[in-house]
Amino acid sequence: MNVHFHVRSVIRTSVCVAASLAAPLSFGAPEGRLQVQAQLLDRAEILCANCFFGPSDYYYCLATDDKVLIGYQRTPVLNWRDPSKNYLTPVHPVWAAWTAPGQTVPISYDDKHIWVSRADGKQVRGLWGHLKLAAFWITRADSKQVKLTRSSSRDIFTNNDRCRGGDSAKAH
Numbered sequence: 001m002n003v004h005f006h007v008r009s010v011i012r013t014s015v016c017v018a019a020s021l022a023a024p025l026s027f028g029a030p031e032g033r034l035q036v037q038a039q040l041l042d043r044a045e046i047l048c049a050n051c052f053f054g055p056s057d058y059y060y061c062l063a064t065d066d067k068v069l070i071g072y073q074r075t076p077v078l079n080w081r082d083p084s085k086n087y088l089t090p091v092h093p094v095w096a097a098w099t100a101p102g103q104t105v106p107i108s109y110d111d112k113h114i115w116v117s118r119a120d121g122k123q124v125r126g127l128w129g130h131l132k133l134a135a136f137w138i139t140r141a142d143s144k145q146v147k148l149t150r151s152s153s154r155d156i157f158t159n160n161d162r163c164r165g166g167d168s169a170k171a172h
Contacts, residue, residue, distance in 0.1 A: 071148030
């Protein structure tokens with residue numbers, strides 16, 4: 001009886017150790033992303049006017065060496081009277097629309113998403129700035145990466161023939 005108890009505890013411990021070692025491998029590793037330099041060809045917006053937590057969509061057309069990629073960012077919006085405003089971005093900066101720091105940007109992409117870098121030129125000043133920085137760090141709101149969802153919607157870019165004829169990424 002004592003031998004069965006010992007064998008069960010060894011098996012139980014082995015299973016727990018194997019599961020804890022396998023968890024980071026199955027959840028944390030990014031899949032094969034391609035990293036390239038891309039040129040921002042065009043940008044389009046579908047803004048939510050007079051919204052109470054409604055979404056605004058920002059579409060981006062990016063050209064790599066051999067592909068044209070279309071991606072969009074959906075952000076929650078709180079505004080009234082002015083569709084270009086979003087009163088949530090001072091509280092949650094990740095919900096700000098991505099702006100390219102230049103015509104050429106480093107990106108990484110896979111079949112479903114495009115990751116671009118967020119330009120952050122703000123300096124922290126004073127006690128209030130450090131408290132906000134600490135709060136954003138805790139919530140991961142100071143993310144340097146913006147994840148765009150790849151889209152096959154090409155009718156948004158009516159004035160750019162290169163964006164309308166890009167590769168056909170599946171919409172997800």
